[in-house]
Amino acid sequence: MSATSIDQRARAQRQVRRELLVGLIRKDLKVKYQGSVLGFLWSLANPLLLLVVYSFVFGVVLKNGIPQFGFYLLSGLLVWNMFSGSVSTATESVVGNSGLVKKVRFPLGILPMTAVGFNLVHFVLQLFVLLVVMLATGFTSVLGPGLLLLIPALAVAMLFTVGLAYLVAGLNVRYRDTKHIVEVVLMAGFWVNPIVYSIAQVTKELNRHGLANAYYLNPMAGVTTAMQRALYAKDVVLANGDHVLADPGYLFYFERLGVGAVISLLLLWLGTSTYRRLSADFAEEL
Amino acid sequence: MTDVAITAHEVSKRFASHTERATSIKERLVRRKAASVDFYALRDVSLEIAHGQSVGLIGANGSGKSTLLKVLAGILRPTEGTVEARGRIASLLELGAGFNGELSGRENIYLNASLLGLTRRETDKLYDSIVEFAELAEFIDNPVKHYSSGMYVRLGFSVAVHVDPDILLVDEVLAVGDEHFQRKCLNKIAEFQQAGKTILFVSHSPDLIEKVCTRAILLDHGQVRFDGDPYFAVAELQKLLGTDRPDSIPDEGPEGEITFGPVVFSDRPGGPGMSVFPAGSAFSAKVEMTLGANSVKALHTVRTVVLGVGDIPIWVMTATDDDLPDGPGTWELDFFVPQSPPVKGRFVLIIQLFTEDEELITYHRTQHAFGVESEHKLGIIGVDYKVGSTQVATG
Numbered sequence: 001m002s003a004t005s006i007d008q009r010a011r012a013q014r015q016v017r018r019e020l021l022v023g024l025i026r027k028d029l030k031v032k033y034q035g036s037v038l039g040f041l042w043s044l045a046n047p048l049l050l051l052v053v054y055s056f057v058f059g060v061v062l063k064n065g066i067p068q069f070g071f072y073l074l075s076g077l078l079v080w081n082m083f084s085g086s087v088s089t090a091t092e093s094v095v096g097n098s099g100l101v102k103k104v105r106f107p108l109g110i111l112p113m114t115a116v117g118f119n120l121v122h123f124v125l126q127l128f129v130l131l132v133v134m135l136a137t138g139f140t141s142v143l144g145p146g147l148l149l150l151i152p153a154l155a156v157a158m159l160f161t162v163g164l165a166y167l168v169a170g171l172n173v174r175y176r177d178t179k180h181i182v183e184v185v186l187m188a189g190f191w192v193n194p195i196v197y198s199i200a201q202v203t204k205e206l207n208r209h210g211l212a213n214a215y216y217l218n219p220m221a222g223v224t225t226a227m228q229r230a231l232y233a234k235d236v237v238l239a240n241g242d243h244v245l246a247d248p249g250y251l252f253y254f255e256r257l258g259v260g261a262v263i264s265l266l267l268l269w270l271g272t273s274t275y276r277r278l279s280a281d282f283a284e285e286l
Numbered sequence: 287m288t289d290v291a292i293t294a295h296e297v298s299k300r301f302a303s304h305t306e307r308a309t310s311i312k313e314r315l316v317r318r319k320a321a322s323v324d325f326y327a328l329r330d331v332s333l334e335i336a337h338g339q340s341v342g343l344i345g346a347n348g349s350g351k352s353t354l355l356k357v358l359a360g361i362l363r364p365t366e367g368t369v370e371a372r373g374r375i376a377s378l379l380e381l382g383a384g385f386n387g388e389l390s391g392r393e394n395i396y397l398n399a400s401l402l403g404l405t406r407r408e409t410d411k412l413y414d415s416i417v418e419f420a421e422l423a424e425f426i427d428n429p430v431k432h433y434s435s436g437m438y439v440r441l442g443f444s445v446a447v448h449v450d451p452d453i454l455l456v457d458e459v460l461a462v463g464d465e466h467f468q469r470k471c472l473n474k475i476a477e478f479q480q481a482g483k484t485i486l487f488v489s490h491s492p493d494l495i496e497k498v499c500t501r502a503i504l505l506d507h508g509q510v511r512f513d514g515d516p517y518f519a520v521a522e523l524q525k526l527l528g529t530d531r532p533d534s535i536p537d538e539g540p541e542g543e544i545t546f547g548p549v550v551f552s553d554r555p556g557g558p559g560m561s562v563f564p565a566g567s568a569f570s571a572k573v574e575m576t577l578g579a580n581s582v583k584a585l586h587t588v589r590t591v592v593l594g595v596g597d598i599p600i601w602v603m604t605a606t607d608d609d610l611p612d613g614p615g616t617w618e619l620d621f622f623v624p625q626s627p628p629v630k631g632r633f634v635l636i637i638q639l640f641t642e643d644e645e646l647i648t649y650h651r652t653q654h655a656f657g658v659e660s661e662h663k664l665g666i667i668g669v670d671y672k673v674g675s676t677q678v679a680t681g
Contacts (some may be wrong), residue, residue, distance in 0.1 A: 012405065020400040027397060031388045103383030105360045105375070106401045280363045283356065284301065 021110050025117040040125075047074055047126045048133070058196070065238045066198060071139055072244065074130050075231035076195040076224035079154070082123035083161050083220060084186045089115035090165035091172045091182050098286040108279045109272075112169040116162055130231070141233040149253055153226035156260045160219040163268035170275035173285050193224045200242035219260030226253040290372070291453055291484040292335040292358055297367035299328040299353050299508075327353040328364070329508040337373075337452075338482040340475070342495035342516055344523050345505035351488045352457055354505065355379060358486065359455050373452025373484070376402055378459055382442040387431030391422055394430050395445055402449045412448045419470070420444035435462050447474050454478060456487035460494075472498065492520040512562070517632055518657040521561040544581050546650040547574030547616070549635060555620040565660035569626040571603075572618055573637055575650075579614040586642040590621055593634050594666075600629060607642075629667050630660040 033039040055070035066072050093111040134142050172178035206212045216222050225246040235248040327350045335341055343351045356362040359377040384401050385394045395416055399409040417423050420440040439462045460471050489495050495502050495516045502519035504512035512522045550559045550572045588605045603621045611617050632655045639647040662668045
């Protein structure tokens with residue numbers, strides 16, 4: 001067999017893989033909204049409803065003082081939802097497709113990616129809706145060079161998400177406890193990351209113990225704060241002297257995202273190698 | 287490129303019994319080392335399947351057929367041993383595996399083809415042909431959850447064969463379709479055979495195995511029990527399952543007091559039952575019969591005729607009064623042939639009982655045959671011959 005035909009075959013295989021991934025994501029989307037009248041609109045309405053509810057709770061009832069709190073919240077929440085949705089869907093991605101895994105030979109690495117892709121589609125659309133609503137309501141601070149921070153922030157978010165997705169998807173086949181552990185950890189993670197409160201409240205405490213940098217060992221902390229810098233973008237000073245944003249500049253975020261990227265890459269390596277090792281026995285374990 | 291499509295070398299597949307397996311972390315911690323009760327679904331299976339062969343895989347339930355198919359398809363990893371396959375494999379292990387009920391037939395075709403390794407463009411080209419073969423044109427945009435199981439299997443089979451695999455692995459799925467579709471599938475399989483593709487399929491239908499396959503492998507408790515001519519493999523399976531027993535159903539003779547027991551073929555008098563013999567080997571047929579006092583008096587000759595295909599008598603063995611016991615009761619007659627004639631084929635026995643005046647009292651025909659295998663692929667015997675050739679004109 002000549003080198004070119006091997007090359008061609010590899011290319012054809014990559015194409016099949018890509019098409020399979022797209023096909024499976026499309027299937028999941030289609031199945032999810034099958035039979036509902038509004039269909040896809042539900043996933044767009046979801047963040048808008050959250051915007052209303054949280055604006056009311058934290059702007060009127062609990063009064064945390066962050067102006068236009070809804071926008072602040074969604075700046076961090078959308079990417080967190082993408083992450084946590086991907087990880088929890090991925091946990092079940094192999095177990096939930098047991099019929100396929102046991103009966104058809106196909107590239108198993110597709111399954112966690114399908115879970116991530118499914119949530120990524122929602123995220124992109126929700127982000128788009130958020131930007132439209134921001135501009136429509138005159139929230140123009142989003143339009144600035146800071147918006148470019150989206151690119152490295154999302155890159156790190158994706159690395160971390162994919163790495164964790166592979167790890168939990170593989171482990172859950174062998175140990176069904178994984179699903180429950182993931183649930184608890186994701187719930188805790190939501191509160192550990194500065195999504196409904198401002199980062200300053202955490203760093204104040206941590207600084208006292210000299211742990212402020214350790215906080216960013218969690219890649220999602222870097223990602224959410226960078227997302228807030230990119231989308232909310234206004235460094236408001238609150239009544240108690242706290243800044244809403246972690247830092248008004250850019251370098252700060254690049255450093256934190258860099259740390260996050262290194263950790264994410266390690267996790268990606270761990271996740272994919274664990275998944276690959278376990279996947280040989282998936283058909284048997286299910 | 288060698289001729290071998292699939293090689294399995296000493297393949298074993300062990301399953302740890304599920305109750306003994308730690309499926310949670312707690313269990314893993316609590317019992318460090320479970321006394322696991324292992325179960326071998328396959329044990330030291332070695333096979334070579336050449337390109338273009340059609341091989342049937344038979345065996346009782348739980349004999350490891352599906353496990354072997356999955357190991358060959360690369361879905362299960364063998365515990366020991368190696369499997370090597372050359373060429374594109376399509377496996378049809380379950381009707382419509384990978385179909386999603388909510389999606390339409392059309393969407394499922396694309397998704398399934400993609401799972402089996404086709405690009406979208408390739409599927410576009412095959413689409414019409416797939417739908418036509420499955421005969422589902424009018425339902426193709428309905429969700430497949432509304433399909434009947436026959437429609438399901440039609441669609442699944444149609445996609446799998448259109449993938450144009452070099453090797454097709456099929457589990458017992460064809461049984462679901464109606465006769466018309468089964469015939470269609472068989473035609474497609476015949477087409478495959480002509481195109482020189484390799485087919486391996488599991489079936490419980492002896493007819494299908496004998497009709498389609500050139501070779502059959504009988505699995506028993508995870509081991510290869512027989513590998514060769516489909517007819518003999520089926521006969522061997524029937525012996526394993528005990529379905530060759532109809533022989534023991536008493537055959538009422540006209541006298542009403544002669545019954546025949548099972549006929550046992552072996553390689554020595556009183557040996558264990560066999561159904562396949564190498565050509566030229568020793569051969570014994572043990573006939574059991576029960577006679578009342580009257581028939582014992584009348585009986586003079588027992589004639590056993592070995593019949594080939596088309597009921598052609600191949601040879602005859604006769605026992606006369608002197609060879610026979612003289613009291614009523616159950617007799618065992620053993621006809622022993624130290625060296626059977628080197629004739630290949632399938633044979634049945636007919637046992638005829640005669641009076642002294644050569645009047646037929648009764649007869650019994652065995653339901654099941656024994657087989658003789660030889661190296662001759664064609665013809666039933668081997669003959670020494672020479673070939674002479676002369677050119678008589680220039681062309």
